[in-house]
Amino acid sequence: MKKLPAVLALAFFSTSLMGGVASTSLLGGVALAQEHHDNHTYVEHKDWKKGARLNHDDWDRGDKIDYRQYHLAAPPRGYEWRMIDGYYVLANISTFQIRTVIRIP
Numbered sequence: 001m002k003k004l005p006a007v008l009a010l011a012f013f014s015t016s017l018m019g020g021v022a023s024t025s026l027l028g029g030v031a032l033a034q035e036h037h038d039n040h041t042y043v044e045h046k047d048w049k050k051g052a053r054l055n056h057d058d059w060d061r062g063d064k065i066d067y068r069q070y071h072l073a074a075p076p077r078g079y080e081w082r083m084i085d086g087y088y089v090l091a092n093i094s095t096f097q098i099r100t101v102i103r104i105p
Contacts, residue, residue: 042086042103054096058084072102 048054062082067074072081072088080093083104090100 045085045087045101048087048089048098048101050098050100052098054084054089054091054098056096059091059096062089073100 059082062084065072065081065083065088067081070081070083070088072090075081075090076099078092078094079090079099082089082091086104088100088102088104089098091098
């Protein structure tokens with residue numbers, strides 16, 4: 001019989017934690033950091049061409065990848081490979097200017 005109150009308290013506590021996070025962000029109480037990582041599903045980006053610039057949001061959403069693991073060319077100094085919306089994108093890390101875009105098969 002003593003286990004029932006403990007189980008109920010644990011269930012209430014875990015529910016209040018999940019609900020508390022949502023309610024404080026909805027009420028504007030505490031701002032919570034949110035991760036906006038790409039899920040690597042294909043999204044068409046006709047404007048992503050050599051010489052174009054990536055939006056800062058797209059850059060941040062992308063995951064930095066190891067070019068060797070994905071059999072890509074070594075990036076030149078100042079460039080980085082990112083996996084964004086179903087593409088491998090090689091762009092300048094300070095200007096976000098695109099050098100190469102490869103759709104992931």
